[in-house]
Amino acid sequence: MIETTWVIILSFLLFAIGTFGLLSRRNLLFVLLSLEIMLNGIILLFVAASNLHGNNDGQIMYLLVLTLAASEVAVGLALVVQIYKQQQSLDVDTLTKLRG
Amino acid sequence: MIEIIFITTAIVCVISALLTVTAHNAVHALLYLVTMMIAIALIFFLFGSPFAAALQIIVYAGAVMVLFVFVTMMLHQGEQSIIDERTLFSLKTAKGPLLLAVILVIELLLIGITPLDNPSSQTALNTVNSESQQLSAGSKTASLTSVKSLAKQLYGPYKLLVIIAAMLLLASLIAAIHIARKSSKLTENSPVNGDSESKASEAAP
Structure with missing residues (x-):
């Protein structure tokens, strides 16, 4: 039997690593990868809670988060391709067209 | 082990x-x-x-x-x-x-560890544990058919969630095709680029 505290700690570690990537990377592709890491930490928490409580609600939420991640990646990668076509690099600091 | x-x-x-x-x-x-x-x-x-x-x-x-x-x-x-x-x-x-993330890790670890020292929360977690142990002891046979019970729940009380997930996927499909196609009209670089963009819109969903 795995201690729930360990799983919570692992989930928090993954979330913090994802936050670090999100803050420090300037390449849009790596920002999306960091978001995936954060979502995986949350998913781990959901399935661990489902295991702890002995019911299936956590796994159903897992299905929803999985759908969310897939759609987020689809839209995000379409944006990545467009941005690369526009400025030949993925540096998010050069995206200044929306500035007034 | x-x-x-x-x-x-x-x-x-x-x-x-x-x-x-x-x-x-x-x-x-x-x-x-x-x-x-x-x-x-x-x-x-x-x-x-x-x-x-x-x-x-x-x-x-x-x-x-x-x-x-x-x-x-x-x-x-x-x-x-x-x-x-x-x-x-x-x-x-x-x-x-890195500094911010390390501070976040320390805070989250404190949150994750301290409830076990707090007597009231510990009893709460213990009741949850004993409940889950009772449940798992009672549902030892049910856990074998976990996928079946999951499907029953998903298409029973969680029907709306399936519809929401389907609409989310449809919306992201349309959004990905729209984003990948729209500025190919605006920029009009070359037929090669337009070809690869249409491939991207197919691959994205």
Whole structure:
């Protein structure tokens, strides 16, 4: 039997690593990868809670988060391709067209 | 035994996540991310939820990663992009985010550990534990048909969630096609570019 505290700690570690990537990377592709890491930490928490409580609600939420991640990646990668076509690099600091 | 496997998997998971975040080569980062997702799938197996583990491998390590790999193949320029990435990200410039993330880890660890020292929360967690032990003792046979009960719940009380997920996927499909197509009309670079964009819109959903 795995201690729930360990799983919570692992989930928090993954979330913090994802936050670090999100803050420090300037390449849009790596920002999306960091978001995936954060979502995986949350998913781990959901399935661990489902295991702890002995019911299936956590796994159903897992299905929803999985759908969310897939759609987020689809839209995000379409944006990545467009941005690369526009400025030949993925540096998010050069995206200044929306500035007034 | 299970604890040893869990700790090993957790260490693999954290190390590959760190390597993903700090890699300069996008392909290496993707492979490390696949490693992390398979490690998480192994943890799901250890929990006794094989359906979640199978979905993790099929959808995450399969579909989502294939999307990333396709986009990386379209955008990767070999050595040039790695050199660009070195100027964009180095550990020297990432000190601020590193500090913030370490503070976040310390806070989250304190939150994760301290409720066990607090007597009232400990009793709460213990009741949850005993309940789940009773449940697991009672539903030893039910856990074998976990996928069946999951499906019953999903198409019973959680019907609306399936519809929401379907609408979310449809909306993201339309959005991805729209984003990938719209500015090909605006920029009108070359027929080669337009061709690859239409391929991207097909690959994205």
